[in-house]
Amino acid sequence: MKSTEKKDSFLRGPKYLQVAERLRREITSGSWAPGAQLPVERELADTLAVSINTLRRAVSELVDEGIVQRRQGAGTFVSPLPEAAPAEAGSPKGxxxxxxxxxxxxxxxxxxxxxxxxxxxxxxxxxxxxxxxxxxxxxxxxxxxxxxxxxxxxxxxxxxxxxxxxxxxxxxxxxxxxxxxxxxxxxxxxxxxxxxxxxxxDHPGGVCLAVRHLRSLGHERIGHLGRLRTGTSDAVARGFDEAAALLGADVVEGAVARADIWSPEGIAAYARHCADAGITAVFCHGDRDAAALVVAARRHGLSVPEDLAVVAYDDEVTEVGDIPLTAISPPKExxxxxxxxxxxxxxxxxxxxxxxxxxxxxxxxxxxxxxxxxxxx
The missing domain is CATH 3.40.50.2300 (Response regulator)
Known part of the structure; x- marks a missing residue:
């Protein structure tokens, strides 16, 4: 990384130089590590309360100084540290x-x-x-x-x-x-x-927690509204099948339904099937699909949770609706x-x-x- 002379402070000089100085300080302080990608232009401009053009001029300053690098089609990244000389490679200061x-x-x-x-x-x-x-x-x-x-x-x-x-x-x-x-x-x-x-x-273990909870509330006919081809969808689906068998849930025809992406029409059709088949509880893989099922169920005359209990998996956006969602919460942190x-x-x-x-x-x-x-x- 090239050395640079000190620019004007963030309180003086052209706006783009002020922004460049602020970004320079944040990179130096470790807010973005060597090799890390900076936020996309719109997000970063909004954070700094400047226009896109001002941000681009500021970033160009840092590119010229070797502090950041633009990668075509990928974004802007903090320049990696220069390779240490052999005698310094094992330095405890590195x-x-x-x-x-x-x-x-x-x-x-x-x-x-x-x-x-x-x-x-x-x-x-x-x-x-x-x-x-x-x-x-x-x-x-x-x-x-x-x-x-x-x-x-x-x-x-x-x-x-x-x-x-x-x-x-x-x-x-x-x-x-x-x-x-x-x-x-x-x-x-x-x-x-x-x-x-x-x-x-342990996704199957989490699903078992959900099904066990629904069974403890007296639900026998339990459904699974799931996804296909995500990083965890197969493990969650397998967990539901295993938990339903272990806990004696009555999984009637059509109770398990999976899709790449659930459309409003697809969720509405599933809600109708729950009403027709006497399914009284559904485990949903995904908070948004669970929230959409609650809305669809109520449109078809099903009261949640009285007629249809719903448990979601993920716990990302479970409290934003008028009926907060019971959820399995993966221990992400x-x-x-x-x-x-x-x-x-x-x-x-x-x-x-x-x-x-x-x-x-x-x-x-x-x-x-x-x-x-x-x-x-």
Missing amino acids: RRLVGVLVPSTTYYYPRVVDGIQRVLRDAGVGVVLASSKYDLGIERDEVRAMLDSGVQGLLLVPNLHLLDEPQDYVDDLRRLTVPYVLVERRPPSPAPDDPTSYVAT EVGALAAQLLLSRMDFGSGAVSHRVDVQPRLIVRASCGAAPGDR
Whole structure:
């Protein structure tokens, strides 16, 4: 990174230089680690209360100084640290860096990242955060870019559900030259001696909590409104089937329905089927689908929770409707924190580190949509 002469303070000079100075200070203070992607232009301009043009001129200043880099079609990134000279590579003054790859920075994973950053910050370790945007090509490029930026470890949430041979992908990770830990992902069909370390939510266990709760409230005919082809949809669907069999739920024809994306018409048809088939409770994979089912059920004369109890999975946006949703809440921050602790251990012990397979059980948060009083289990 090039050295620069001190610019005007944030209180003086042209607006774009003020913005450039503010961004420079935030990067220097570690708000964005080397290799990290800056927010998209609109978001960053709104945060700084400036126009897009002013922001672009400010960023161009930092590009000229070598502080940030523009990547065509990908965004703007903090420039990686220069490679240390051999004599300095092991210096205790060198700050360690960990690369974190998630599929999304707007849903589910922000709280996972919060847990990761809390542990790494306390350990004095920097974070290079990247998002694959559920795109295999971007995922590959971002992992390569993080390795090029000099990270000493990786926390990965790979898009295994998009791959034809996901186990092959997991096996290939062993070729990485740095320690890694999977987060919210497991090897899909591992050999008994698979050495992959992971920390993940026990999704089938969480579903069982939900079905057990509904059975305790007297519901026998229970449905599952689910998703297809997401990172967790198959585990959640399997968990429902196993829990229904274990707890003696009556899963009538049509009670289980899954789709890539649920349209309002599709959810309305499912609500009608619940009324016709005498289904009195539904477990929904996704808060938004659960909220939409509540609306559709009421339009078809079903009172929630009196006629139809609803339990959601995710607990991201469960309290925004007029009927707050009972939900299974994955322990997102805890998963992130445990994964970061495990990776730090692997970084410290190197090839002698013991592999860990950690499953963390979700919580049941009781609200109005199931008919039980908060606190009931």
